[in-house]
Amino acid sequence: MATQLRNYGDADYGEAMSGPTREARLVEALVTLADTLVGGYDLVELMHYLVDVSVELLDAAAAGLVLADGNGQLDVLASTSEDTELLEMLQIRTGRGPCHDCYTTGEAQTIRDVAAEAVRWPQFAPLALEQGLRSVHAVPMRHRERTIGALNLFRSEPGELTEADRRAAQALADVATIGILHQRAARETTELNEQLEFALASRVVIEQAKGILAQYGGLTMDEAFNHLRRYARGHRLALTGIAHELVDRQRTPAEILPSRADAQPRKANPPRGG
Amino acid sequence: MPRVDWPEMRRALGAIREGPLCEPCLRLLPVSGVAVSTLSGPIHTDTVCATDDTAFAIEEMQFDLGEGPTWEAFASLRPVSVPDLRMPDQPRWPLFAEAVRKTRARALFAYPLTVGATAVGVMDLYRSTPGLLDGQAEHDARILARTVAAELLNRVLSAEDVDLMGGANAGRPSPWRDHPQDRRAIHQATGMLMAQLDLPVGAAFARLRGHAFAAGVTVADAAAAVVARSLVLNVDC
Numbered sequence: 001m002a003t004q005l006r007n008y009g010d011a012d013y014g015e016a017m018s019g020p021t022r023e024a025r026l027v028e029a030l031v032t033l034a035d036t037l038v039g040g041y042d043l044v045e046l047m048h049y050l051v052d053v054s055v056e057l058l059d060a061a062a063a064g065l066v067l068a069d070g071n072g073q074l075d076v077l078a079s080t081s082e083d084t085e086l087l088e089m090l091q092i093r094t095g096r097g098p099c100h101d102c103y104t105t106g107e108a109q110t111i112r113d114v115a116a117e118a119v120r121w122p123q124f125a126p127l128a129l130e131q132g133l134r135s136v137h138a139v140p141m142r143h144r145e146r147t148i149g150a151l152n153l154f155r156s157e158p159g160e161l162t163e164a165d166r167r168a169a170q171a172l173a174d175v176a177t178i179g180i181l182h183q184r185a186a187r188e189t190t191e192l193n194e195q196l197e198f199a200l201a202s203r204v205v206i207e208q209a210k211g212i213l214a215q216y217g218g219l220t221m222d223e224a225f226n227h228l229r230r231y232a233r234g235h236r237l238a239l240t241g242i243a244h245e246l247v248d249r250q251r252t253p254a255e256i257l258p259s260r261a262d263a264q265p266r267k268a269n270p271p272r273g274g
Numbered sequence: 275m276p277r278v279d280w281p282e283m284r285r286a287l288g289a290i291r292e293g294p295l296c297e298p299c300l301r302l303l304p305v306s307g308v309a310v311s312t313l314s315g316p317i318h319t320d321t322v323c324a325t326d327d328t329a330f331a332i333e334e335m336q337f338d339l340g341e342g343p344t345w346e347a348f349a350s351l352r353p354v355s356v357p358d359l360r361m362p363d364q365p366r367w368p369l370f371a372e373a374v375r376k377t378r379a380r381a382l383f384a385y386p387l388t389v390g391a392t393a394v395g396v397m398d399l400y401r402s403t404p405g406l407l408d409g410q411a412e413h414d415a416r417i418l419a420r421t422v423a424a425e426l427l428n429r430v431l432s433a434e435d436v437d438l439m440g441g442a443n444a445g446r447p448s449p450w451r452d453h454p455q456d457r458r459a460i461h462q463a464t465g466m467l468m469a470q471l472d473l474p475v476g477a478a479f480a481r482l483r484g485h486a487f488a489a490g491v492t493v494a495d496a497a498a499a500v501v502a503r504s505l506v507l508n509v510d511c
């Protein structure tokens with residue numbers, strides 16, 4: 001890729017954006033995005049960085065990022081301006097527009113002249129033109145068969161991105177996609193682990209809570225459990241929650257049992273275990 | 275690469291999804307007994323199924339002692355093979371090595387039960403003769419462990435909903451447990467000691483475990499005596 005990126009002859013870039021500088025900055029951007037794979041980082045920050053760096057390094061006046069959630073519902077996660085955000089939201093709401101097409105097809109979309117698309121996109125085209133945006137290049141956020149969103153680049157001139165810019169945009173999107181997928185997988189695992197830990201612990205704490213009540217009130221385990229359940233129902237609380245509080249000693253057994261007098265001590269006559 | 279007998283394997287995997295987790299594994303693998311346990315911390319351990327008393331005892335002694343190949347497989351997320359349980363020097367689990375001598379088990383193979391990066395428990399295979407599993411059995415065991423892990427996770431998480439609702443199964447033996455013995459009495463006794471000795475849960479459990487260790491009985495036996503009120507532990511002994 002490095003040799004590709006060195007050949008910036010396009011006049012659009014001006015003198016300040018000389019080849020090696022751009023290449024170095026692009027490499028730096030890719031490294032920054034790749035760094036997000038290591039350890040904790042903020043997903044929102046990553047996506048804002050992606051749109052900002054796209055406008056900074058590529059021939060684009062504005063950029064927006066749309067991402068699908070687990071149910072395939074698209075949302076605008078980052079954009080370089082409020083206007084761009086509006087433009088993305090319009091496409092999501094109407095289900096029509098180049099960025100939306102990019103997500104649904106998983107293929108890059110190039111719109112050389114937005115003005116020529118007024119019939120195809122009667123809502124998107126006028127709004128884009130109003131914002132001074134004349135052409136669009138939408139890059140899929142894709143990993144293997146799975147498309148999770150699109151990075152959308154808007155230019156103020158008609159025409160299309162150079163081959164080098166298209167490749168650079170896709171490279172940035174690819175690295176960010178891996179970062180996003182990686183973070184999602186890590187989060188799902190954490191949630192699953194927490195859920196599992198809670199599930200395994202909940203059985204244990206209910207038994208421990210029964211033991212506390214049985215000892216305190218001189219009850220059998222079944223009686224203790226019935227008191228616990230009655231209390232939970234009467235107060236519309238989760239059984240597991242009350243058990244946790246008893247075991248963590250945030251709640252006393254006296255609160256659960258009606259009164260010491262009602263509970264019959266059984267120490268003289270050992271009950272069967274629960 | 276060992277060749278899997280797919281018709282047999284498919285039958286076993288189907289049986290795991292429909293009923294007891296351990297028996298299909300015992301039928302397919304050249305071992306003497308199989309046990310499956312859930313683990314998440316020192317207190318939150320439970321044997322889900324065991325094909326015989328030895329398989330159950332191997333789980334129980336490791337839970338009681340807090341060491342052994344099962345714990346190592348769970349912590350490392352890697353299978354742990356012990357081809358000869360009676361080898362004299364076993365520094366990784368000295369107490370377990372001593373205890374397991376009294377059983378008929380000679381070799382133990384512990385497979386972590388993982389779904390993605392989530393470890394739900396361990397499948398233990400024991401054999402009454404020493405030696406490693408051959409490549410074929412090792413390969414089959416890994417395939418079986420994957421299915422057992424997925425099925426176990428599924429059962430634990432779906433049974434949990436019932437508990438949370440305070441429904442019919444709350445506080446009862448879990449519907450997915452198919453071994454008659456379980457560790458409920460240990461948790462009940464821990465709660466009783468908390469109330470009696472005014473201890474936090476960790477200390478109460480440690481107290482129970484300490485007593486069992488000193489008395490040379492299992493923690494479950496000591497717990498059963500506490501629950502039956504035939505054993506009263508004092509604060510200072």
